[in-house]
Amino acid sequence: MAGHIGVTAIPAHARACLTTLATLQQPVVLVTLVSRVGSTPQDVGAKMLVDASGRLEGTVGGGRIEERAIAEAKTWLATAQGDATTPPCLLREWNLQRDIGMTCGGVVTLLFEAFNVAPWRVVLFGAGHVAQSLVRSLLLLDCHVVCVDSRAEWLQKLPATPQLSTVQLDDLRLYVPHVRAQDAVICMTMGHATDQPILQALYAQDLTPAYLGVIGSDAKRKALEKGLRALGVSEPWLAQLRCPVGLPIGGNQPGEIAISVAAELVALRHAVAAE
Template structure:
């Protein structure tokens, strides 16, 4: 049975929007069952979004299970899986059939990345990151620099003259990078992170070892503990490439991927 008309288009729309959802496909049907193999539906946290796998109790059970999975936190999306149900025993129907449903989750607990700064390296990083399964927030005071960034539903652009005030809204699992115009604008963001007691899985500041030493000294003078003042990456990125913004961006994204995968083990 071919995919229902509009299914692929709606799946692409949901995938691009960043909304968590599940695709459920009836891949096996034997006996008295409510739909043919190949029937498909898309489910969001709000319920059935598109399509059908036959309606009735089978569909209601599949929707409820998909919604439960979408609500579960986790570091990465569960792998696709099969559910096999005997309609009489497992679903409570009088039918004697058996179905197998293939469930895939999309946009489930995506990798969160927050960039303070929309300059050349941040822009190059965003172009590297957007093909990956992640959600990016870019924060800067310069509307013209933010406007140069690509328009993508997985990229949020925040224009503000008070970047430290945005720290409170960052999710706990965000990878955070300070890439503003210099240490004078990076330091207040770091200070706010530490004063709030935030502990992100990755916290980095673009710059040299000399910049790191200045930041640490100023943070300690502001009352930040030595342990906190030493808890950020600077310089950032793997020791590869040169000083072109695109090469720096690749080295930093590679380090972020490395850290993400270490945490996922």
């Protein structure tokens, strides 16, 4: 009699999790029970989806083990959103009696996998010619791009993709409260008069982004620094401002500037000193 390999059917709730996962766009963690020893409340293959608000679907055992898994997933998801060094998956082995406080003495191993997580976010103020090229360059990378502008017609020229968020605001400073310390922020508005209020708002919020740049020349930088100093912006904060932005590769066309800026962001993200 020919031998055969036994295949365990995927539980219905696990199939439902995978089906739902394929439709989601928000950051989410898929938790899978990959190993069990002794008495445990679920079989290997059990799955659960967790987002920032908690459990979306599925189960890995209910009760305390599920509560612990949800907390682990939410904490890890929050970390992954802001740290490019966070791995895309992790394993956790728990003794249910010792680590979870359950009466059964089994041991489970859970696999946590992050999906739709872009640990690197780039916020662009301005959707003009250089920003149009820069957005398209950045969309080739593992990042999420936010482009903020007051002009709907320029925002509408950008590609429609879940990797890009467009925000139309008459006053671009209103987006500043949404900027995170781990973001890369670049001002590419119509000029000095519209860049400076954004920088002032960032400083007023006591926010120093991971990267803060303004498109322009050395002369523009001096003008910005003079204006910001007059408004009380500190020297240490001004010292981290990059203007001009991008690596000095030459070229003055929008596409060339975009490539130089994208290259600088990649270099800094990977902690490579840009010469």
